[in-house]
Amino acid sequence: MEDKLSTFFNYVNDNSEYLISILREAVAIPSVSADITKRSEVFRMAEWIKDRLTKLGADVKLVDPGTQELQGQTVQLPPVVLSRHGNDPQKKNILIYCHYDVQPALLSDGWETDPFDLVEKKDGRLVGRGASDDKGHVVGWLLTLEAFVKNQVELPVNLLFCFEGMEESGSVGLEKVISEEANGWLKGMDYTIISDSSWSSKTKPSIGYGLRGINYFSIDVSGPVADLHSGVFGGVVQEPMVVLTKLLAGLVEVDGKINIPGIHDRVMELTEVEEKTYHGLALTTEGLITSFGGDYLMQKDIVQSLMHRGRYPSLSVHGIEGAFYDPGSKTVIPASVKGKFSIRTVPNMDLEEVKNITIDHVHKEFVKLNSKCKLEVRELNNGKWWYAPPNLPINVAAARAMKRVYGTEPEYVRGGGSVPITIVFQEHLKADILLLPMGTYGDGAHSTNEKLDKYNFTEGIKNYFAFLYEEFQPHFEEKTINYATEEALYYSDIFTGSLVPGAVDCTYIGDDCIPEELLDELKENVAELEDVPEHEKDWDPGSNNQVLDLLHPSLYPVVFGRTRGITDDVSSTEVPKWDSVIGKGETKSVIPPEEDNEYLSEKYQWLPAQFDVDANGKVRILSYINNLHPKIHEKMYGTLEKIFEKISSDDYYNEEFEDYFNRLRKGEAEKNGTEFVRGLNKEDVDKEDLDDYCGTYVLTHENPKYKGGVWHVEGMENKEIVTTGMYYYDQENITDSYLAFRQCVCEEEYTSYDFDTLKSVFNLKNQEPLNQRLGEIKTVKNRMISFPNIYQHQVQDFELQDKTKPGYRKILCFFLINPNKRIYSTAHIPPQQLSWFEIELMKNKNKLSELPGLITDEISKTLDWPISLEETKKHREELMEERKFYVEKENEEIFERPFSLCEL
DSSP states (O other): OHHHHHHHHHHHHHTHHHHHHHHHHHHTSOOBTTOGGGHHHHHHHHHHHHHHHHHTTOEEEEEOOOEEEETTEEEEOOOEEEEEEOOOTTSOEEEEEEEOOBOOOOGGGTOSSOTTSOEEOTTSEEESTTTTTTHHHHHHHHHHHHHHHHTTOOOSSEEEEEEESOGGGTOTTHHHHHHHHTTTTTTTOSEEEEOOOEESSSSSOEEEEEEOEEEEEEEEEEOSSSOEEHHHHTTTSOOHHHHHHHHHHHHBOTTOOBOSTTTTTTOOOOOHHHHHTTSSOSOOHHHHHHHHTSOOOSSSSHHHHHHHHHTSOEEEEEEEESSOOSSSOOOEEOSEEEEEEEEEEOTTOOHHHHHHHHHHHHHHHHHHTTOOSEEEEEEEEEEOOEEOOTTSHHHHHHHHHHHHHHSSOOEEEEESSOOHHHHHHHHHHOOEEEEOOOEEGGGOTTSTTOEEEHHHHHHHHHHHHHHHHHHHSOOOOHHHHHHHHHHHHHHHHHBOSSEEEOSSTTOEEEESOSOHHHHHHHHHHHHHHHOSOGGGOOBOTTSTTOEEEEEOTTSSOEETTTOOBSOSOTTOOOOOOHHHHTTOOBGGGSOOOOSOOTTSOSSEEOOOEEEEEOTTOOEEEOSOBTTBOTTTTHHHHHHHHHHHHHHHSSSBOOOOHHHHHHHHOOSOOOOOOOOOOOOOOGGGOSEEEEEEEEEEEEEOSSSOEEOOOOOBOSSOGGGOEEEEEEEEEEEESBOOOEEEEEEEOOOOOOOTTOHHHHHHHHOOOTTSBSEEEEEEEEOOTTEEEEEETTSEEEEOOEEBSSTTSOEEEEEEEEEEEOTTSOOOOTTTSOOOBHHHHHHHHHHSOSGGGGSOHHHHHHHHHHOOSSBOHHHHHHHHHHHHHHHHHHHHHHIIIIISOBOOOTTO
16 A cells, blocks of 8 residues: 555656646636636536546546526536446445536736636746636546556546536536436445535645535515605604614624524534544634734634634624615615525524524514514525534545645534535435545635645645545555454364355355265256146246246245144154145144234244254255155155255354354453353254255346345244255356345444444444345355345346346255244145145045046045145235235334434
C-alpha cells in the first residue's frame, strides 16, 4: 500500500503542470447555467467530461433531466453525466458527485484577468471562474481516475460519477434523474462522496458532518384597502406594520433565544464524540469578530459560537415587503405588509412539526394583540437537515487519508447552511454521505477573482487517491494475518479427508468425495426415475417447467387428521417392514403439535426415513424412503446408503462446544455459573432421520435462464431440520451459480448516532433489513455442500452458456433431522401411496387380482386409504402455500424486519 501511495504522490509532483493544464481546459469553457446565451457552453462542458471518461475506459451516459423556463423561453436542461468504472460485485460502489456549471463572471466585474482563462499567480493561486467551485473538484477526480489507469493500479472500488450542470441554478432536474436511476445505474451505492464544499479554515483540511435544514415562512398582515396618510389616520386605525413587527419581534430574543414553545424538544443531545470536535479548531473568536467588522457575537467563546452556528436551531428575520424603504421621508401607513423569517433546523427536528408549531404560535400571539387586521401565515419552502456522525467509518477513513497527505488531523465541522442535494442523495440512494472538499472558505467561490491554491489542487488529488486506498484497499494488521494463518493450520490438521470448511462459518464442502464409480451408479438409478412419460413428469409448481422433481418430501407428507400411524410413540426403536403395515394404522396415532406456535404447522409434516450409522460409519436405511418404492428402486436405496456413508463418515473432528469455547476464549474470567450443554458428536448418533430430495433444473432455448430461488430456511419448526446436505452431482451447459447465505440479526441497543459501530460490526444501516449477508459458495459439478439450518439460503440465478443447446443441473439433497428430537418418520407411518398399495394387492393370488384393470381402478377410487396421487397433489399445493406464507412471515418478522434508527 505504501509503495502505491508513494508512486502516486510522485506522479502528481512530477506532473503538476500537466494537471493544471487540464484544469485550465475546463475553466476555459464558460459553462454558466444561469445565462441562456451560455447554455450551449454548459452542454460543451458535459461533452468534454464524457470524452475524458470514455478515453479512461469508463461506461458513460448522458441523462436528459428535461426542460426549464428561462428568460421567457423553454430551454433544454444540461445533461447529468453518469459514469461507471468497474463492476466487480466484491467491491464497494462509490458515487462521486460534483457539478460542472459555474457562476456568471465578467472581466468588468473587477477580475484581475479574464475569468475564463486560468492564470497561475506567483503566490500559487490558480485564478479563474470555477477553479474552486466546482471544476477543481471535477478535474481532480478525473485526474485521480486517470492516474489509476496510467499507473496500472487496480481501482479498489467500483467508481461512479454523477456530474450535473445546474447546481448554480438550483439543481433543476437532478432529483428526477437520481430518483429514476436509484434502481438502475445508481442501484446499490455504498457511499456517496459530495465534492462541492470547502475547508472551514485557510490552513487545515476539514470534513463536514452536518448541515442545517430550513423552514421558510411568510407572515401576511393586511388592514385597510389602501395605504393611508399617517397625519390623517395615525392613531385612528390599527396599523398592519405595527402588528407585523410585534409578531416578528416576539419570535426571537436579542440573545437568539427562540420563543416558539417546543422548538427545542427534538434537538439531538450533544454526545461526547461530537463535543470533542469543537475544540482545537483553527477558527477563533477573534477571526469571527474580524469577519463581522465588530464584536456582535451572542456567545462568549468560539465553541459555543460554532455550536449555535451548526448544531442548534436559529430563527432569523429576513425582511418586510410592502414597507416604505426609499430614501427620504414618506408618511405612509402601509395597507398590507409581509414579513419573511426562517428557522434553521437540526437533527432530530421534524419539518412538519416545526411548520405546525410555528404557524400555531404566530396565530396565538396574534390573538393576544386583539387586532382587527387580517393574518395569514404560510410556509414558503423547506429543506431537511443532514447529519453524519464524525466517527462514521467513511469519515474516519477520510481523516486518515487527510493526515497522510496534509500532515495534520482534519477539523470536523457542522455547517449552518443547507445543501439540498445532500438530502436528495441520502433519501434516494440510502447510502452514507461524505463531504470531501479541496479548496478553502477563502477561495471566493462566487466572488471576483475566484481562486484555488495550487497546493490545494495537487494535494487534493493526492487526498482523493489516498482516501480510496485508505478506506477500500484490503489491508490487515499482522495479528489478524497471524490469527487467520493459525486457524487455517488448525483446520488443515483436523480435516484429513475430502470434507473442508466452506466460505461461510459452519458450512462444509467436499469436492469429488463421491468416487466416479458410485457417481455413475447414482446417475444410472436416477435415470430410472426420469424415464417416465411426459405427462407423468412432476414439474415443481411455480417453477415454469424448469425444476423437475424426482423425489420430493412434499408429496405424501404427514397430513394431521388424515395420515394413519402404527404407533403414537415416536421414540419407539422398532421399525416394522413397510409391506407388512401398508394399508394399516389409525389417524388417532398421528397427533398434531399441541404447542401454540405460529412457526409450527398444524396441518403437515415432511416424512423422513430412518438411517442407521454404526460405530464404523457404515450406513443402513432402516425404514422406507417416502416416494421411493423399496422394491422397484431397490438399487437406489443401496446407492443412497453408500453416498450418505461417504459424506457422513469423512474423517473430521467435531469439537464439543465447551472445547470450542475454551480454544477461542481470550484470557481468564470469573466463573459465572454458565453451564455448557454437551455437544453431539458422531459417536453419539446411531439412528438419524433424514428427508431426501432429488431433482433437476432444466433450461432450454425457450426458457434459458433460471432467475434464482427465494431466501428461506428449510422446513417449518416441527420438521426439526438441523442440517442440509446438497450434492451437485451433474450439470451441463450452464453458467456459474452460487448458493448464498444470510443470517438474522437482533436489533442491538446502541448509543445515539453511534452509526460506525452499527455499520462496522453488524453492517446495519437505517431502514435496511436486519440480516447479514454471510457469503456464497460456488456450486460446481460433483461438489457436496452442507450447512446448518439456522441460515437462510438462496439459489442464485444461472443460465445457459450456449443458448442454442439445452442444459441442466442435477442435485441430491439430504435434510438431517435433529437427533435429539423424535418426529414422525416412515418407521411410524406406513406407506400412504395408493399406487404402492395396489401393487401389493395385485401380488396376492386372490379374486381381486383376477379382475380386469379398469374394474380394479374403479375399486381403488372408492378406497378411503391409502391416498391417491390426485389427493396428495392438492395437499402439496396447500403445504406449499402454507410454506410460502411462513417464509414471508419469517422474512417480514425476522430476516427482513427493517432496522430503524429511531433518532432519525
